[in-house]
Amino acid sequence: MTGYGEQNGCHLAMEPAVTTPHNRPQAMLEPNRERLQTESLANGHLAGSDESSISAESPTEKVANIVPNGEAVDPSHPSDLEAAPDMEKKQEEPPPRSTLKIALIMLSLCIAVFLAALDTTIITTAVPTIAQRFRVSEGDYAWIGSSYLLSAAASVPTWGKFSDIWGRKPVLLLANLIFLVASLIAALSINIKMLLAGRIIQVPFDGIAFAIILFYLDIETPKTNWIAGLKAIDWIGVLTISGGTVMFLLGLEYGGVNYPWKSATVICLLVFGIATVALFFTNEWKLARYPVMPIRLFKSRSNIACLIVCFIHGMVFIAGAYYLPLYFQTVLGASPILSGVYLFPFVLSLSFTSVAGGIFIKKTGQYLPPIWFGMIFMAIGFGLFVDLPSTRDWSRLITFQIIAGLGVGPIFQGPLIALQTHVEPRDIATATSLFGFTRNIATSISVVIGGVIFQNRMIAQQARLRSTLPADVALRLGSGNAASSADVVRALPDAQRRVVDVVYTDSLQKIWIFYVAIAVVGVLASFAIQKKTLSKQHEVYRSGLEQEKKNRLEQKQQDALKREEKEERRRSRLSQDLTNTAEKGERRKSRDSRSRRDENRATRRSGELHPVVSVVPEGGGEAGDK
Template identity: 50%
Template sequence: MTGSEPETSGVDPSTPRMHNNESGSISSNTLRNEGQTEHVREEEATPAKGVAPSPGQASNDTPVQASQAPEEGRTKLQTSLIIAALASALFLAALDVTIVTTAIPTIAEQFNSTAGYTWIGSAYLLANAAAAPMWGKISDIWGRKPILLLAVAVFWVGSLLSAVSVNMAMLIASRAIQGIGGGGIVILVNICISDLFSMRRRGSYLGIMGMVWAVAGGVGPILGGVFTSKVTWRWCFYVNLPISGVGFFVLAFVLKLHNPRTPMRQGLAAVDWLGSLTIVGGTLMVLLGLEFGGVTYPWNSPTVICLIVFGLLTTGIFVVIEWKIARFPIIPLRLFKTKSNVAAMGVCACHGFVFISGSYYLPLYFQAVLGASPLLSGVYILPFTLSLALVSAATGIFIKKTGKYLPCIIFGMTVMTLGYGLFIDLEARANWAKIILFQIVAGIGVGPNFQSPLIALQTTVEPRDIASATGTFGFVRQLFTSISVVIGGVVFQNQMQKQYPQLLAELGPQTAGLLTGANAGASVGVVGQLPGREGDIARQAYWDSLRTMYIMYVAFAGLGLVIAMFVGSRKLSKDHTEHKTGLQDMRRRKETPATKGDVEKGGDTSGSA
């Protein structure tokens, strides 16, 4: 871009743009006088000789002096405090997905409510997924920091209400409030990192967040078991209060991002209410239909059919609203215009779908087949959790050093397919060499794709769409994670039902009825009480059913690998522009058409793998 070119839609002419040039080489510049933009760009992908630079590239003829970058304006201590506070908030949001798994039986017994058994966990996941798309867009209106603090506050209130719940209904409602806040935390942590750091550097920090998520998922069941057995299950929620409270105040004082100070009335008028209501309603109906199907109601019942059908219809209405009606859509359809963006979303969906089966169903294998306690099953899954966490962090470092993310996506999906394929070779007895090694391979495969597809998506969208793209990415991951748990359970239950004739002949009608169909997942304790050969038959039935379920997950991992081949490749830039938020900027960008070069800086697309 030369000095004579007009400003693109993602740049506010009234605000200085600041960039970070870590390599010491500045390729082009536009210096404007007071009231204008100072624009410094460095691109690492150099065009071939005789070919004019693309809008995302520049020549390296004119050296200039870069202004101080936003990243350089923070001390190392400030950066460390910000990352620590963001990580602590994300840790708690991820922890609350799994910490209740070992406490649920005790809670259900105390409240004398078997009907609420599944809803303690589901309420959090459903609210998390349904609310996810809205957080990114409202942060565009009111700014990242106020909305992140709001999400932390909502999560804090939900945790407090959960801890002091006096009955199951109050606990389920409180968990839904927690889920709304937790979903906002997950989305906004990624958005804030994208605003704070250049495309090249943010990979390492997103890798840290992936590691935090993995560790939280691994230690959640262990902490839940310790609190439940040593103190009280209420500490599963009390533990959130001091940590999130401290994180709230650290973020309030240390996090420095553009605050547009949008008036409440104007901001509320700009919210895409129709889109928000239809996406929340459609998501909840589909997920509730899947949740009810085969458990509370038969799959062919009017309740389940109506929920799924009307949920899909409502989602279709949402698409029309975003396309034709919404002025500031929460999920702009332009995000799906390029093959690379659709592929990145597809990788995200397959990764979320497959990843959760390790965290969710490996403990079932340990408990039902190997006879481990809930607490020990949390310990046994540590090889998966730790390898995942380490590789996620290492991926961030690799992206920062090389500026390449596509090799991480391909490598991760390949090894994940291999690792989950190895799970099929586990046995109905404790072969610890296989159990540990296979988990490590699967963890190595899962780790790279927490952040890599998100970076791939962010490199090809306009700066104005970073928040919406990140929110949509989080929504897709959470949606397919929730669907995966349900579909995995359906496959497992159907396979157990197919083994009913054999179990009936060997164990009798009462025991066979407990171990098949919808009762299978809740009858782990029955398996442990069966003596000798009867126990062996039951454990083999459980393993055969889990094995079939993992064959399905391997197929989805392979699909993700194929989709990954269509993700575009860019070499990431080290310079950075802090994105402005607020209604005034949103209106200006709406009225100014975007140019081809108005994307996150990252060099030319070099095609798919």
């Protein structure tokens, strides 16, 4: 079972004790494996050979195998076959890195992850102030956060496929450069549209670590031709998943705020968004040569459960990061900086359990206990948020956040490791990007849905606001601008503010109830993740277009084996069914025969007990009649 993530162009693998595909019994796979190895040698997995030349070879021919040092290996000579893996192993093993170099590389990767997380969460405490500065609508308020999350979600699968074709390092550097430029645009924004443009351009990669990655990240970079690489990208898949996601989220954003839910605009965005996503999966299944999201990743129940847990964790976590600061700034009257301080119990507790969960997995090789612990405590913690008061109650504020943070922390890496354990090594990068896509799309949807729930609840309570507040203030708070009106709330007199605090608290309660229900679904999904024991085995995996071609050929061979095994099982079941039918027929005949014998025997016994007596008339026979 592979574990941890892909990094530095290779993945640190946590391999299972038994590496039999799909956990099928070893004895069942030996004949097929031997046939596959024979075909692989015959088909010539030659370095630099294309797919057409490979498929043209006859399975019965003896073709020399080329090992990485360029020497030919004759499959007919066992000694050559035994020597080939050793030569390949020597070729694939990277030179040892010094401790300082490893520390610098890990530092750069940690900076990348930190900046990606920072750009996701740091905006939360500043959103009310940004909204006030640019006087944005409630729709733009939600998009300050979700614009970054949406663009990140839409781009992750594409970047993952880019790295498979052109290598990790150049793609990481390119994305890093884009991040720097976009961050500069966002920092120098003079209006909300410019800020949103900068946030949309940003992608989840590091900023400061550019130089360290450039000079110290020494991994093999494939020399893929740019034209051939661009042709290999699944552009239909990229466009359909990006377009479908954007349309669906726009429909959620506009519904009930910019347009009525029953309006043609909202309905069309939602319907065509879902239809476009369906087209994306159809393309990945039937048409894509090198799919962005291979359908085979969704064939495992455990993989689906991991993605569901990831999706729900992303939704619930980002809700706490976005709407707790809103609660602090509107209901408790905290400034943006002070609301960040109020968030410390949540942040510190999740940081602690995130580290503790990683250590636990490393020491024990078990990822399920942290996942179960996290999902249960996350559901409990967000359930407690429903009871957050409309006044300061530090015991509840701190305790509730600590419990929620204890649950959120372990789920960051646990489901990812679980997902990586159930995929082939060649699918590690794709599975990791799929995991990132799932998390980012979940956070994007969560921010929008949470905003819609809050907006609609505030609008529903406008009559209550009008009974206490001036007409203009009540209109502002109840017409879709409540989240961006923290300064207006803080300026109200105490009597009016208490009413507003109750209204805000009630609206936020509906958000917490929604996320508790979502978290409970995540708890149930976590129990569907299958268990495997991790081991510490390092594997080097090469990227590049040629490797993608080899992977595609290997997948075809595996699919052929699976179809053959499925057909064999079908024939076996059919034969067994025919045998069972014949046996049933024989048993039925035997039962019928026994039944007839029993009936005959019963008839004879009845005749013996009750003999037939003939009565002759007086006078006897014909003479008597006369």
